[in-house]
Each structure stands twice: as structure tokens, then as C-alpha cells.
Amino acid sequence: SCLNALARTSETDLQAAHEQARQEAVESDLDSGSLFRAEASLDDAQAIWTRYRDAECTRPGPLMFVSESSREEIILDCQIGLDRARASELLEH
DSSP states (O other): OHHHHHHHHHHHHHHHHHHHHHHHHHHHHHHHTTSSOHHHHHHHHHHHHHHHHHHHHHTTGGGSOOOHHHHHHHHHHHHHHHHHHHHHHHHHO
């Protein structure tokens, strides 16, 4: 479906943004002698954010009286929006 293709694209874009942010974190760690643990902090934050995204996008499903396929579409739409926002956020900093 179109949503599946958009979800794959948003996930790929998020991974690329995370990798760019990681490179900046690695450089920061090199400059500071890893004083601030920038790369580890970024990876921790991303793992926590992913758990948040998954929980947040799954949350409304049980409250809605719609078909399973509709719930899946609602989840995908939510994940796409949050992935896009997170990718933008990572690229800004």
C-alpha cells in the first residue's frame, strides 16, 4: 500500500538523519575526549524515542472500533508523522 511505501521512506530518512547526527556526536566525542558521551547519549535517546513512537502510535488503536487493517493504517500514519518530525529534529541539532 501507499502507506507502507511512505513508512519505508520515512524510516530510511530517519536512519539517515540519525547517522548524520551520530557523525556529529562522534566528532564531538573526539574533540572532548568523550567527556560528554555524545554518541552514547544520542543512541540512548534514539532507542527511547523509538519505544515512545511505537507505544504512542499503538495507543489509540484499542480505543477505536475499526477493522484491524484500519488500525494498522492508523499506526503507520502515526509512525510516518513522528519519524518525519524526529528526522527534522535530528538534522536541526
